Amino acid sequence: MTRIAHVDLDAMFAAVEQRDKVSLRGRPVIVGGVAGRGVVSTASYEARRFGARSAMPTAEARRRCPPGTAFLSPRFAAYRKTSEVVMALLAEVSPLVEQVSIDEAYLDLAAAGHHDLSVPGVTALAEQIRAAIAEATGGVTASIGVGSSKLVAKIGSDLHKPDGLTVAAPGEEQALLRPLPVTRLPGVGPATAERLRRATVHTIGDLARVDLADLIDWFGQAHGSGLFRLARADDTRPVVGEREAKSVSAEETFDVDLTDRARLNAEIDLLATRVGGRLRSGGLSARTITIKVRHHDFTTITRSATRAQPTDDPRLVAQFARRLLAEVDTSAGIRLLGVGATTLADFVQDDLFGTQTPTDDQPAAGDILAGVGPGGGAPGGVRPGEARSGEVGPGEAQSGGVEPGEARSGGIGPGEVGSSEVGPGDAVAGQPSPEPVQPSRPESASGGWRPGQDVHHDAHGAGWVWGSGRGRVTVRFEGPSTPPGPVHTFAVDDPALRPADPPDWRVVASVS
DNA sequence: TCTGGGGTCCTAGGACCC
DNA sequence: TCTGGGGTCCTAGGACCC
Numbered sequence: 001m002t003r004i005a006h007v008d009l010d011a012m013f014a015a016v017e018q019r020d021k022v023s024l025r026g027r028p029v030i031v032g033g034v035a036g037r038g039v040v041s042t043a044s045y046e047a048r049r050f051g052a053r054s055a056m057p058t059a060e061a062r063r064r065c066p067p068g069t070a071f072l073s074p075r076f077a078a079y080r081k082t083s084e085v086v087m088a089l090l091a092e093v094s095p096l097v098e099q100v101s102i103d104e105a106y107l108d109l110a111a112a113g114h115h116d117l118s119v120p121g122v123t124a125l126a127e128q129i130r131a132a133i134a135e136a137t138g139g140v141t142a143s144i145g146v147g148s149s150k151l152v153a154k155i156g157s158d159l160h161k162p163d164g165l166t167v168a169a170p171g172e173e174q175a176l177l178r179p180l181p182v183t184r185l186p187g188v189g190p191a192t193a194e195r196l197r198r199a200t201v202h203t204i205g206d207l208a209r210v211d212l213a214d215l216i217d218w219f220g221q222a223h224g225s226g227l228f229r230l231a232r233a234d235d236t237r238p239v240v241g242e243r244e245a246k247s248v249s250a251e252e253t254f255d256v257d258l259t260d261r262a263r264l265n266a267e268i269d270l271l272a273t274r275v276g277g278r279l280r281s282g283g284l285s286a287r288t289i290t291i292k293v294r295h296h297d298f299t300t301i302t303r304s305a306t307r308a309q310p311t312d313d314p315r316l317v318a319q320f321a322r323r324l325l326a327e328v329d330t331s332a333g334i335r336l337l338g339v340g341a342t343t344l345a346d347f348v349q350d351d352l353f354g355t356q357t358p359t360d361d362q363p364a365a366g367d368i369l370a371g372v373g374p375g376g377g378a379p380g381g382v383r384p385g386e387a388r389s390g391e392v393g394p395g396e397a398q399s400g401g402v403e404p405g406e407a408r409s410g411g412i413g414p415g416e417v418g419s420s421e422v423g424p425g426d427a428v429a430g431q432p433s434p435e436p437v438q439p440s441r442p443e444s445a446s447g448g449w450r451p452g453q454d455v456h457h458d459a460h461g462a463g464w465v466w467g468s469g470r471g472r473v474t475v476r477f478e479g480p481s482t483p484p485g486p487v488h489t490f491a492v493d494d495p496a497l498r499p500a501d502p503p504d505w506r507v508v509a510s511v512s
Numbered sequence: 513t514c515t516g517g518g519g520t521c522c523t524a525g526g527a528c529c530c
Numbered sequence: 531t532c533t534g535g536g537g538t539c540c541t542a543g544g545a546c547c548c
Contacts, residue, residue, distance in 0.1 A: 032516075039516045041548090054548080057514050101519090101548045189546050222522055223545085246520070253516060288540085298515070302542060336516090343540095 002122045002167060003110040004239060005146045006153035007090060007129065009082075010162035012103035014044035015140045016082050017072055028052070028069040030061050036255050041074055045162055079103075085136050093129060098239045106150055108239035122146045123167050130165065148173060149235035155184055173233035178205035185230050192219065192227075207231040244346065245282065249290075250274040251338030257296045258334045268321045271339040276314025284344045285310035289320040292338030293328050300336075303328065310345040317341065 009015065013031040018024045028047035032040040040061050043052035047069060052061040058071065083102045090097045096111035109115045115125055126144045133142045145156020147168035155177065156166035168176050182188050182196055182204055195218055201207050208231040216224035229235065250271045258264055268291070279285055290304035303324040311317065321339045 036513050037516075039514090041516080055516080057516095059513050060515095104548075187546065191545060220523065247518090249518065251517060255513095290541095300543085304541060306540065338517090 001110065001117050001148055001170060002119060002146050003108060003117055004148065004150055004153045005107040005109055005122070005126060005129075005144055006150070006157040007086075007105050007107065007133075008143050008145075008157045008161070009086065009103040009133075009137075010141045010143055011042050011044050011048075012082070012140060013042035013074055013079055014047070016075075016078055017070070018044065019137070019139050020078065024070055028065050030058065030065065030069060030071045031074050032058055032061075032071075034058060034071050034073055037253050082137050082140060086133055086140075086142070089132055089136055090129070093125070096239050096241060098241060106153065106239045109146075111239075119167055119169050123165070126165050126167065130163075149233065150237050150239070151186070151230055151235040152176065152233060154186060155180070158184070174208075177231070177233055178203065178208070180204050182207050185227070187223065187226060187230070192223070195219070204231050244344075245284070246344065247340055247342040248275055248278050248282070248284065248286070248344070249292075249338055249340030250278075251292060251336055253294070253336045254334070258337075259330060259332075261330065264325060264330060264334060264337065265322055267337050268325055268339060269318045271337060272318035272321050273314040275339050275341050276312055276317045279312035279317075279341060279344075284346060285312040286317075286341030287311075287343035287345065288341065289317055289324070290338075290340040290342065291321050291324045291328075292336065292340065293325070293330070293334060294336035296333035296335055298335065301328070304340075304342075306343060310343070 014029040017029055017031060018027075026046065027044075028050060029044040030040055030047050030052055031042045032038055036059075038058040040052060040054055040056045040058055042054060043056075043061065047061070047065055050066065050069075051064045062069075062071065079102055087097065087099055087105060090105055090107055094107045094109055094112040094115075096108035098106040098108075100106065109117060109122065109125070115121065123146075126146050130142050130144055134140065141163040143157045143161045143164045145153040145159065145166045145168070147153045147156055148170055152168045152173050156168055157164075159166045181202060183193050185204060185207075188196070196202070196207065199210070199214075199218075201210060207227060210228075210231075212225065212228045215228050218224060219227060252267065252271065254267075258267070287308075287310045288304055288306040290302050292300065292302050294300045305320060305324060307320070317339065325337075
């Protein structure tokens with residue numbers, strides 16, 4: 001049954017620019033990064049004639065394209081608006097639309113219940129959709145593929161681009177795929193194509209003759225069996241509507257490689273602010289913070305740490321990212337920095353982790369948190385409390401003198417003074433912050449683990465441990481910026497004490 | 513002027529728990 | 531108190547997509 005359609009806007013970014021600016025029509029247009037290290041997002045079909053392609057360095061596209069070619073920075077707001085017009089239109093065709101990207105979507109035509117799903121029926125419907133898109137967008141064209149599966153629909157939409165339509169009749173699928181190069185299959189990128197080439201597998205027909213065991217051997221279970229099935233046009237993936245975001249990230253490639261630590265930290269703060277802001281606007285919070293570092297030679301590493309509790313606070317994201325970066329050798333030059341947030345929790349957490357005073361916090365059942373500032377090597381200012389108290393930013397309202405065993409969080413202990421690279425007030429240097437970051441207030445380091453009470457982490461560059469249950473726990477902290485501290489023993493309700501997230505800390509804990 | 517930015521999914525090893 | 535297997539979580543990296 002020809003029930004699935006794939007709708008793909010043709011060179012959308014460039015098409016929107018040509019629509020909005022008459023002088024660009026008929027001319028080669030490149031949309032993408034126009035600075036030194038930029039790459040092409042979209043090349044208009046006029047520009048493709050000269051060899052310009054998506055993902056090509058813009059410098060290369062400049063070499064290839066003639067004088068008079070327009071090189072434009074993307075205007076995402078305009079593209080988003082056009083995308084919304086198209087998606088709204090598609091939603092009228094079927095209740096089941098899967099938007100894949102800003103310019104692409106699958107439709108399950110059967111979900112509407114009233115469409116004629118014969119080949120002539122879907123052909124007429126697809127032409128109607130194409131005409132409606134062109135009209136509603138002011139001339140941005142779409143190519144559509146229709147077939148029995150996502151695979152066939154997707155390949156079909158590509159087959160007669162731009163402004164084209166392909167309908168694959170039931171039973172024709174394999175014949176359609178057989179002569180095509182394997183690179184047309186979704187999931188076959190440069191690495192897979194190269195491995196297949198070494199096995200003299202060039203077309204999808206070639207691929208269909210390879211043993212499943214070989215494919216799994218070469219590509220692993222998931223990818224191998226996936227290729228096996230796709231080569232046979234065996235694709236039962238459903239069209240799915242809304243999907244939840246799994247990560248939020250921001251990254252930046254610098255015009256010139258950076259080595260200066262202060263500058264790198266400032267960039268981290270910028271990125272963290274973007275990530276935190278998007279978490280907040282999406283009503284999300286994250287437990288895992290990841291940084292990405294691309295070195296001068298393009299080698300790329302990631303470092304991540306998972307927190308005991310989720311956060312959406314840009315300052316906390318920045319602190320974690322800075323601590324992760326502190327363990328990376330940046331002396332040879334950094335080309336790109338990124339900050340990401342994963343393990344997303346889907347709840348609004350203002351009440352839990354907001355920047356309100358920590359005294360509103362309630363303990364998390366069973367959580368034991370033990371923290372210390374690296375400043376003195378001795379655990380300082382640990383107060384009764386729970387996970388949330390650690391989310392308090394530096395210098396925020398502090399409440400001392402809370403008695404052991406009380407549920408109220410005591411806020412920040414003295415331990416955080418000087419305990420991270422984040423100086424007072426610069427946690428999000430130069431960035432708008434929902435809360436002013438005030439200088440940390442130094443306190444005496446007379447604090448320590450207080451036996452018999454719940455303890456929690458501090459907020460600023462400090463480590464903590466948490467657990468639940470019963471027993472006595474011995475804890476010692478050490479880290480690059482902190483010599484091994486004395487051993488502290490205190491009672492908790494659970495021997496299951498575990499180190500949490502401080503990447504530059506080693507929390508050594510044992511239970512007796 | 514070699515190689516963006518925002519994502520998803522998979523693999524593999526180690527820790528940890530039962 | 532010799533050995534092991536399964537499941538889950540965490541981390542790091544890689545391939546791929548638009």
